[in-house]
Amino acid sequence: MFRSAAELVEIAEKEEILISEVMIRQEMEVKNKSREEVYAEMEKNLQVMEQAVEDALKGVQSVTGLTGGDAVLIQNYMKEKTPLSGNLMLDAVSKAMGTNEVNAAMGTICATPTAGSAGVVPGTLFAVKNQLNPTREQMIRYLFTSGAFGFVVANNAFISGAAGGCQAEVGSAGAMASAAIVEMAGGTPQASAEAFAITLKNMLGLVCDPVAGLVEVPCVKRNAAGSSLAIVSADLALAGVTSRIPCDEVIGAMYRIGKQMPSTLRETGEGGLADTPTGRLLKEKIFGMTV
Amino acid sequence: MKYNSVFDIIGPVMIGPSSSHTAGAARIGLAARNLFGGDPEWAKIYLYESFAKTYKGHGTDFALAGGLMGFAPDDPRMSKALEIAEERALKIEFIEDSAAVDHPNTARLVIGKDNESIELIGISIGGGKVEITELNGFELRLSGNHPAILIMHNDRFGAIASVTKILAKHEINIGHMEVNRKDVGKEALMVIEVDQNVSDDILKELESADHINQIAKIVS
Numbered sequence: 308m309f310r311s312a313a314e315l316v317e318i319a320e321k322e323e324i325l326i327s328e329v330m331i332r333q334e335m336e337v338k339n340k341s342r343e344e345v346y347a348e349m350e351k352n353l354q355v356m357e358q359a360v361e362d363a364l365k366g367v368q369s370v371t372g373l374t375g376g377d378a379v380l381i382q383n384y385m386k387e388k389t390p391l392s393g394n395l396m397l398d399a400v401s402k403a404m405g406t407n408e409v410n411a412a413m414g415t416i417c418a419t420p421t422a423g424s425a426g427v428v429p430g431t432l433f434a435v436k437n438q439l440n441p442t443r444e445q446m447i448r449y450l451f452t453s454g455a456f457g458f459v460v461a462n463n464a465f466i467s468g469a470a471g472g473c474q475a476e477v478g479s480a481g482a483m484a485s486a487a488i489v490e491m492a493g494g495t496p497q498a499s500a501e502a503f504a505i506t507l508k509n510m511l512g513l514v515c516d517p518v519a520g521l522v523e524v525p526c527v528k529r530n531a532a533g534s535s536l537a538i539v540s541a542d543l544a545l546a547g548v549t550s551r552i553p554c555d556e557v558i559g560a561m562y563r564i565g566k567q568m569p570s571t572l573r574e575t576g577e578g579g580l581a582d583t584p585t586g587r588l589l590k591e592k593i594f595g596m597t598v
Numbered sequence: 599m600k601y602n603s604v605f606d607i608i609g610p611v612m613i614g615p616s617s618s619h620t621a622g623a624a625r626i627g628l629a630a631r632n633l634f635g636g637d638p639e640w641a642k643i644y645l646y647e648s649f650a651k652t653y654k655g656h657g658t659d660f661a662l663a664g665g666l667m668g669f670a671p672d673d674p675r676m677s678k679a680l681e682i683a684e685e686r687a688l689k690i691e692f693i694e695d696s697a698a699v700d701h702p703n704t705a706r707l708v709i710g711k712d713n714e715s716i717e718l719i720g721i722s723i724g725g726g727k728v729e730i731t732e733l734n735g736f737e738l739r740l741s742g743n744h745p746a747i748l749i750m751h752n753d754r755f756g757a758i759a760s761v762t763k764i765l766a767k768h769e770i771n772i773g774h775m776e777v778n779r780k781d782v783g784k785e786a787l788m789v790i791e792v793d794q795n796v797s798d799d800i801l802k803e804l805e806s807a808d809h810i811n812q813i814a815k816i817v818s
Contacts, residue, residue, distance in 0.1 A: 308599065310599070330604050333604075334603060337602055337603060338603060348605060349604075349608065351611070352609055409614065411614060411615050412614070413613055413615060413677045415613055415614075415674075416611070416614055417608065417611045417612075418611075418617040418726055419609075421616070421617040421618065421725050421726075422612060422615055422726075423615070423616060423617070428608070450608045453607075454604035457608070461601040461607060461724065461725065462601050465724055466607075466725050467617075467723065467725065469618060469619075469647075469648040469724075470703075470723070475724075483607075517652075517655075520651060520652030520655040520656065521656070522615035522616050522655075570647065570702065574702070575647065575702075577651065593655075
């Protein structure tokens, strides 16, 4: 079983296989399952992700009314204007935000690695898909590559906002997506690790400060940040840019920063944006009757 | 390693909004139900730190209730679980506890029916993954990565042997085993992680073995 990103890359290089293949083989071994069974399980997750985006683009609204409808706004804007950040980028952003809007509306999603960050991996997948034209198998592999890197973060640091802040959720999700984009675009396993490191470095320190403690504000828009950064980092790595600080050390830094975060900034809804005048007002409006 | 499967990371498929506070909470409720061995009639649920501060917004309350009724994290009835619990006359009380705990997402559940009750502590460690860290006052570390059998028994010689003998007879391999007792000769707990799910027939056989009081199983 690989314990670090370095080990993951080493196995892939030594055996001349993709990162996704390392993850698939490990899963088969740990769970004593056939390749078909492991694929089928991931295919089910992929279908949930597709359905969530489909639902989002019809327009959803959360119970509180705090979030919903932004994915549709962005898609309409893309049809009417030429987005400054480009169609692929904005497509990823809208689908990432849309997935999280469905989550906030208590719809069905696939946690990747968490529910609050569930938009980033599928959002980027469904956007780069239009340019890279992957097979269904490659789309499933995208999820295994994301999972392989997420597996390293989860076992060496954390993936929940309550434990490590938003850097552990959207930070991890964005980094996982970067690594997967690189593999789908034909980059090397090492380039995947570089992309992962670059994204996570730029997410370090991000706190978890949800207004009223709800997975809505700022979570939905943080999925926009995670997905756009994922694409930029993937491009950097594919261009040959490397991270001066190796992947595993960035994960270590993320862990230590999370440990130093006060609990007010770790999903308690007490600090940061939750503690702004408007944040407090929104909380009062939503829970005024019951809290 | 805390996580051993790619589907802990890409997954679970769940009803929003939070993997740790909704899906994880449902799984803690589900584990409590499994350990209790059926429908409880009442539940007292103590919530700590992030769970205590945000449970209403995250639906931690309905998820715990759903889990206690046997709903999986992707059950579409999840967001209505509190209403369904009321219909089923399952009485649930939520208590925000300010005591310090080791993990920010901690819940202590006391659930029961008639004269029977159990008490356990569950933590939600992220991405929907949970651990049970205490049962009836016994510390344990149940990851849920493997099926497990939990056996409350009397601390007497031969109790462990009678259990392992039955498992051996049915060719069930033990991956990890812990034995914990409150005091010499008093109540004790065996936690046995096995490689395959154990059928109810075997559980019945175990229950009738010497010095065994109560048995529960966790399906992985």
